[in-house]
Amino acid sequence: MIANFGFGTLIISFVVSLYGIGAAVYGARRNALAWAESARAAMLLTWPLLTLTAASLIYLLVTGHYEVQFVYNVTSNAMPLYLRVTALWGGQAGSLVFWSWLMAAFASAVTLRSWERDREFQPWVIVVSLVTLAFFLGLIIFLENPFVRFWQTANGMQVVSMFQPSGGALLLPPDGRGLNPLLRHPGMIIHPPMLYLGFVSFVIPYAFAIAALVTGRSDDRWIRITRRWTLVAWLFLSLGLVLGSRWAYDVLGWGGYWGWDPVEIAAFMPWLSGTAFLHSVMIQEKRGLFKRWNLILIIITYSLVIFGTFLTRSGVLSSVHAFAQSSIGPLFFGFISVTFLISMALLLHRWNDLRSQGHMTSLLSREALFLVNNLLFMGILVVCMWGVLFPLVSELFTGQKVTVGPPFYERAAGPLFGALVFLMGIAPLSAWGHSTVKTLGRAVWKPSLAALAILIVAIVSGVQNGAALAAIFVIALTACITVYEYGRGVAARMRRSGENPLAALWRLAGRNRRRYGGYIIHLGVTLMAVGIIGIEMFQTETQGALKPGESLQLGRYAVTFRSLAQFDTPDGRSVARAVVGVSRDGQPLGELYPRRDFYYDTQQPMTIPGVRSSIEDDLYVLLVDWQPISSEGATFKVYHNPLVNWLWVGGLVFILGTFVAAWPSREEPVPVRVPAQLVTEP
Amino acid sequence: MENSLPKPVSELGATRSTSRGSLKFIIGGLLILAAVIYLIVASLIAPGGTQYFLTVEELNNRAAEMVGREVRISGVVLGDTIEYNAQTLDIAFTVAHIPGDNQEIEQLGGLAVVLKKAAHDGSLPRLNVKYNGPKPDLLKDEAQAIMTGKMGADGTFYAEELLLKCPTKYEEAIPEQSAAK
Numbered sequence: 001m002i003a004n005f006g007f008g009t010l011i012i013s014f015v016v017s018l019y020g021i022g023a024a025v026y027g028a029r030r031n032a033l034a035w036a037e038s039a040r041a042a043m044l045l046t047w048p049l050l051t052l053t054a055a056s057l058i059y060l061l062v063t064g065h066y067e068v069q070f071v072y073n074v075t076s077n078a079m080p081l082y083l084r085v086t087a088l089w090g091g092q093a094g095s096l097v098f099w100s101w102l103m104a105a106f107a108s109a110v111t112l113r114s115w116e117r118d119r120e121f122q123p124w125v126i127v128v129s130l131v132t133l134a135f136f137l138g139l140i141i142f143l144e145n146p147f148v149r150f151w152q153t154a155n156g157m158q159v160v161s162m163f164q165p166s167g168g169a170l171l172l173p174p175d176g177r178g179l180n181p182l183l184r185h186p187g188m189i190i191h192p193p194m195l196y197l198g199f200v201s202f203v204i205p206y207a208f209a210i211a212a213l214v215t216g217r218s219d220d221r222w223i224r225i226t227r228r229w230t231l232v233a234w235l236f237l238s239l240g241l242v243l244g245s246r247w248a249y250d251v252l253g254w255g256g257y258w259g260w261d262p263v264e265i266a267a268f269m270p271w272l273s274g275t276a277f278l279h280s281v282m283i284q285e286k287r288g289l290f291k292r293w294n295l296i297l298i299i300i301t302y303s304l305v306i307f308g309t310f311l312t313r314s315g316v317l318s319s320v321h322a323f324a325q326s327s328i329g330p331l332f333f334g335f336i337s338v339t340f341l342i343s344m345a346l347l348l349h350r351w352n353d354l355r356s357q358g359h360m361t362s363l364l365s366r367e368a369l370f371l372v373n374n375l376l377f378m379g380i381l382v383v384c385m386w387g388v389l390f391p392l393v394s395e396l397f398t399g400q401k402v403t404v405g406p407p408f409y410e411r412a413a414g415p416l417f418g419a420l421v422f423l424m425g426i427a428p429l430s431a432w433g434h435s436t437v438k439t440l441g442r443a444v445w446k447p448s449l450a451a452l453a454i455l456i457v458a459i460v461s462g463v464q465n466g467a468a469l470a471a472i473f474v475i476a477l478t479a480c481i482t483v484y485e486y487g488r489g490v491a492a493r494m495r496r497s498g499e500n501p502l503a504a505l506w507r508l509a510g511r512n513r514r515r516y517g518g519y520i521i522h523l524g525v526t527l528m529a530v531g532i533i534g535i536e537m538f539q540t541e542t543q544g545a546l547k548p549g550e551s552l553q554l555g556r557y558a559v560t561f562r563s564l565a566q567f568d569t570p571d572g573r574s575v576a577r578a579v580v581g582v583s584r585d586g587q588p589l590g591e592l593y594p595r596r597d598f599y600y601d602t603q604q605p606m607t608i609p610g611v612r613s614s615i616e617d618d619l620y621v622l623l624v625d626w627q628p629i630s631s632e633g634a635t636f637k638v639y640h641n642p643l644v645n646w647l648w649v650g651g652l653v654f655i656l657g658t659f660v661a662a663w664p665s666r667e668e669p670v671p672v673r674v675p676a677q678l679v680t681e682p
Numbered sequence: 683m684e685n686s687l688p689k690p691v692s693e694l695g696a697t698r699s700t701s702r703g704s705l706k707f708i709i710g711g712l713l714i715l716a717a718v719i720y721l722i723v724a725s726l727i728a729p730g731g732t733q734y735f736l737t738v739e740e741l742n743n744r745a746a747e748m749v750g751r752e753v754r755i756s757g758v759v760l761g762d763t764i765e766y767n768a769q770t771l772d773i774a775f776t777v778a779h780i781p782g783d784n785q786e787i788e789q790l791g792g793l794a795v796v797l798k799k800a801a802h803d804g805s806l807p808r809l810n811v812k813y814n815g816p817k818p819d820l821l822k823d824e825a826q827a828i829m830t831g832k833m834g835a836d837g838t839f840y841a842e843e844l845l846l847k848c849p850t851k852y853e854e855a856i857p858e859q860s861a862a863k
Contacts, residue, residue, distance in 0.1 A: 363706055375711060379718035386722055391735060401735035401782065403754055404726065405830065405843075411725035416718070543816065545769040605819040624816035625768040635768045637816050 003068055003147040006056025007162060010097075013049035013104070014141055016042050017134040021127055028123035028214075036123045043111050043126050046133060047104040054101045057094060057146055061087050066173040069160055070094055070146040076178030076601040078572035083184055089192045090179045093146035098193070099309060100136045102200045107133065110204055110229075118221055124211035125204075132203055132306075135335050143331070178601035187247030191240055195267055198237025199305045202274060204229040206302035209295055213346040218353040223281045223294065231662035234278055237271045238658065242651040250609070255541065255620050255639035257647070260406040265384045266311035270304035272384070273297055276377035283367045286432055288357030292347065293374070295354070299343040303336050364435040369427040376420045383412040410536075418474055421529055424522050425478030428485060447480035454480075468537045475533070479526040482519050489516070509660055517661025524657055527650025534617075534643025543624065543637040554638050557619055558583045562591070564626055564634055574598040578623045578634055582612055594623040594636065615649075617642040733830055738779035739807045741833065748833045755831075755839060756782060757809060758800040759846070761823025773813045777827055779806040793847075797824050813841040820846035 020042030027035030057070070061084045066072045074090040075083075088094045107129035115122050140146070151159050154167035164170075182188070205226035212222040244267070245257040258264060277297040283289050310332040347354075360368050387404045394402040429443040454476040455469065463469055486505070493504040509516040542554045546561035560581040568574050577595040581588060592610030599606065612619040618641040626634035725731050733754040741748060741755055757777030764775040780800045781787055790796050800806055801824045811829060821827075821844070831841035 359704070360707060363710060368707070368710075371707075372710070372714065375714045379714065379721075382718060383722055390726075390732070402732050403735045404732050405730065407728070407730045408725045408732065411728060411731070412721040415721060543771055607816075607819060622816060624771070625766075627768075635771065635816070 002056050002059055003065070003149060006053050006060070007141075007145065007147040009049050009052040009056070010137065010141055010147075013046045013053065013100075014134060014137040016045050016049065017130045017137060020046075020130045021134065024123040024126045024130070028120075028127075039123060039126050039130075040111050043130060044108050046130075047101075047108040050097075050101045050104045054088065054097055057097055058085055058088055060147075061085065061094075064176065066176045067149045067170045068146075069148050069150060072150070072173055072176045074176070074179050076176040076572075078601050079178060079184075080571065082189075083179060086189045087179050089196070090183055091146075093140065093144040095192065095196075096136055096140045096144055097146055099196050099200065100133060100140065102193075102196055103129070103133050103136065103203065106200050106204060107207075110207075118217075118225065120215045120217070121208060121211040121222070121225075124214045125207040128207035128210050129203060131339075139331065175601070178599070181597065181599040181602060181604055181606045182251055185247055185251050187243050187250060191243040191247055194236050194243055195240030196309075198233050198235075198240050199270065199309055201229055201233035201236060202270060202298075202301055202305050205233070205277075206298050209298045210343060210346065213295065213343075213350050216350060216353060218291065218350065220281075220284050220288075220291075223284060227281070228662055228664070230274070230278055230281070231658060234271070234274050235655065235658040235662060237267075237274065239655055241267060241271060242648075242655070246648060246651075249644075250611075251606070255539065255609075255622075255641065257535070257644075260387070260409040262388050263311050265388055265409075266304075266308040269381055269384050270301050270308050272377050272381045273301040273304055276374045276381075277301055279370050279377075280374050283370050287367050289360065289367055290371075291354040291356060292351065295347050297374075299340065299347070302343075303340045306332065306336050306339070362434040362436070364430055364437065364440055366427060366430045366432045366435070369423060369430055373420065373423050373427065376416050376423065380413050380416050380420075383409065383416070387412075417529075418471060421478050421526065422474045424525065425474075425481040428519065428522075429481065444481065447484045448477060450480040450484075451477035465537055468533060471529070471533050471537075475526050475529045479523065482523050482526065486516070486519060513663055514661050517657050517659070517663075520657030520660055521654050522657075524650045524652070524654030527646050527653055529650070531644050531647025531650060534646065535641045538642045540640045541638065543635065545625075545633055545635040547633040550633075552636060552638055554619075554640050556584050557638075557640065558586075559592075559619075559621055559636060559638050561634055561636070564623075572600045574600065576623065576626055578610075578626065578636075580610065580621055580636070582619060582621075592619070592621050594621045596623050596626075613645055615645055618644045735782070737782040738777060738809045740782070741809065741839070742807050745833060745837065749835050750832055752830065752832060754828065755809065756780065756826065756828045758797045759821060759823060759825045759827050760801055760808075764821060766817050768817075771814055771816060773815070773817055773821070774810065775821070776808050776810050777829075778803065778808050780826070793826065797826055810838045811841055812838055813844050815844070818844060818846050 020039045023035045023042060024039035026032065027037075027039055060068050060071050061075050062081065064071070064075065064077060064084075066075075070091055070093050074087040074094065079087070089098045107126075110129070111122070111126065145162055148160050148162050150171035150173070151161055151165050151168040152171050153159060153165050158171060159165060159168070161168075205222075208222040208226045212218070244264070248259070249255075249257040277294065280290050280297060281294055284291055284294055310329070360371070362368060387409055391401050391403045394400060425447075426440065426444070430440055451473055455473045458469060458472045463472070486508075489508045490501055490504045493499060493508055494501060497504070499507065509520075540555060542552055544552050546552060548561055548563060551558045551560040560583070562579040562581055564576065564578045566574065566576045575595055575597050577593055580592050580594065581590075582592055583589055589612065592612055594610035595608050597606045597608060598604070607622055607624075610621045610623075618639075620639040620641055622637040622639075624635040624637050730752055733752045734748070735754045735756070736744075736748075738755060738757045741753065755777070758780050760776045760778060764773070766773050778800045780796055781790070787793050787796050790799075811827070813829075813831075826847040828845040828847070829839065829841040830843040831839060834840050
């Protein structure tokens with residue numbers, strides 16, 4: 001039986017993990033190399049074992065073994081192969097298997113690296129990875145087993161159980177309930193794995209941080225080893241967030257992309273602390289400051305990763321609008337508390353060894369501005385945390401459950417984001433060690449003029465909202481400075497080596513990938529900010545019932561209802577598809593096809609917008625309702641989302657920049673601390 | 683920038699007094715902290731910043747006090763009561779009380795069971811809801827509605843935001859139709 005086989009491999013990998021933890025601790029304590037080596041072998045064994053587990057589950061999903069409860073819940077006969085495979089992360093139990101499989105893969109990959117210079121880290125990295133893995137495997141085995149099956153007992157009772165009850169027979173439903181149609185979208189197929197990859201790879205820097213604390217190695221070796229892991233984790237987490245937003249925009253049909261839902265926030269919080277970490281490790285590398293702070297940041301990030309997995313574990317939807325409650329909740333919180341307290345205790349134990357080598361002197365120095373950046377990221381994190389915890393806190397103290405909505409987050413986090421964007425422009429211009437208003441001003445004034453010009457253009461073109469104007473100026477300033485920085489680098493190279501601009505740009509980015517990759521990321525963020533300002537502050541909407549030939553007007557656009565057709569598709573949907581004509585200022589721009597799909601298997605409709613996208617704006621048309629006889633009319637809701645595509649383009653640029661920064665470079669960064677005055681060339 | 687000479691750490695700021703040096707950083711940090719606290723508090727106090735999360739029963743008991751306040755209500759949709767005008771997008775429906783406490787829901791057999799029972803129990807407190815907008819795909823019998831809006835003086839709840847969770851999404855313990863093998 002495949003289900004029993006899958007469950008068996010799960011149990012074996014759990015036992016192997018527990019053994020690995022014991023062997024690694026013993027090996028490290030007694031300095032017994034053989035035991036440490038055995039722990040490493042155990043670590044390496046978990047991945048093939050869990051591959052078998054995942055493969056068994058995928059086999060059951062693909063072949064439609066509906067007697068398995070998980071398969072019954074997430075697949076149906078009508079679903080195509082690729083959706084049956086990806087249904088692995090369509091439910092909670094499968095998600096946890098997938099998470100564990102990724103965790104084992106990453107941890108194994110790390111144990112394969114060459115450990116010559118840091119042999120003492122290895123057992124402890126294995127311990128941390130395996131403790132995390134064993135926790136998840138334990139959850140799966142004891143509470144969220146994806147292999148449990150339906151049985152009919154001798155007395156006619158129906159039960160769910162892993163093993164055959166005495167006299168029981170398997171129940172075989174003819175069809176499953178099918179994956180929620182909202183999840184049948186390419187964005188939703190890639191989004192959870194990306195998020196999970198991000199979560200999982202943040203465990204690696206945490207494992208090294210703990211290894212450094214346990215072994216008492218107080219230099220920045222753990223940061224240098226895990227620099228690329230952190231970037232990769234961050235890359236996947238960012239990708240996951242962007243894809244999730246895009247999915248919401250395409251599928252949820254409310255014309256938005258982010259709703260400050262607890263689940264979204266849960267995925268966003270580790271990103272915030274991870275981003276702070278990513279920046280502040282640079283200060284430790286360059287100046288030897290913030291050693292304790294970096295450890296605190298990675299410990300917080302790890303806790304938030306586990307918390308995020310808990311909140312998002314079951315796919316977005318079953319918990320999208322409220323806190324998910326299940327038996328595994330307290331265990332998650334228990335695990336997070338215990339690991340957090342142990343990590344902090346270790347940190348306090350080594351507190352005095354982790355003194356900064358040197359101190360900050362200038363408020364405008366690069367390290368000081370990085371510190372401000374960190375405080376702002378943590379500020380946003382506190383806002384998010386407070387919003388998520390507020391209902392619990394208020395219930396505790398007043399007995400009254402009070403929740404906060406998107407307006408709270410927007411008002412509280414908006415200015416902090418604005419300040420971050422501004423800082424993003426200024427900070428790269430300041431020097432390590434010491435900067436003054438004068439040196440900064442000299443670097444800033446030219447881009448400031450360009451930003452001012454953009455601001456004037458915005459005012460002339462009719463933008464009156466003060467907050468929007470402030471945002472536009474800050475974004476423009478940061479974008480101009482970033483481009484200007486690039487331009488100066490390229491110009492200097494061209495002068496020195498006579499390269500053409502493109503070659504100079506390529507080599508420049510290639511020589512200092514982290515720096516110039518970072519600039520590309522910053523540029524991506526400014527583009528995304530433009531899109532966010534556009535949709536948040538200038539979105540307009542209208543709705544109305546139209547007879548064929550009638551139009552809805554929204555700003556310069558007119559949407560004309562032409563016709564509507566209803567038909568069945570081979571994959572089990574009933575589709576109602578409207579044809580609407582779109583024109584701007586009387587000029588026809590073509591047709592859109594907003595539609596409503598009704599899924600027979602889950603008895604659930606799904607609204608798919610017709611969208612006309614351009615760099616300037618999106619016209620987003622929803623088919624809301626229609627009369628059975630299509631000639632009578634249909635109701636539409638129309639959104640005008642200015643500049644929203646800048647958000648997606650910015651997202652792409654952002655991801656590209658992360659690739660540039662994370663790409664292995666031929667010349668490894670100099671392992672010597674350089675407190676250089678990075679005063680840029682004239 | 684790549685060819686600038688590294689300077690030893692000790693040279694930087696060694697002449698300054700440390701206490702004066704760190705004081706300005708402490709003040710700067712405190713300013714940022716104060717700004718974050720101010721933003722959180724101001725956003726909480728601002729209108730629409732917070733909403734009471736009430737059950738139908740609690741809202742009915744405190745109806746007079748809650749008129750005009752922004753509140754959040756959770757209840758189960760009664761399918762027969764849904765009226766929808768596709769021309770004006772006016773939606774009216776009635777919700778029935780379900781417990782607000784997750785543990786209580788678990789004890790009663792889980793959300794799907796609670797929703798099913800509450801939708802057919804005439805003795806539970808009910809609330810009439812009005813909403814304007816496209817009819818959500820999930821607005822149907824036994825769906826859990828989480829609504830943000832204001833209580834009107836007429837005893838009707840005017841929802842500005844309507845979120846729905848559908849019982850079909852909950853993983854059922856036993857399939858309804860299944861054949862013994």
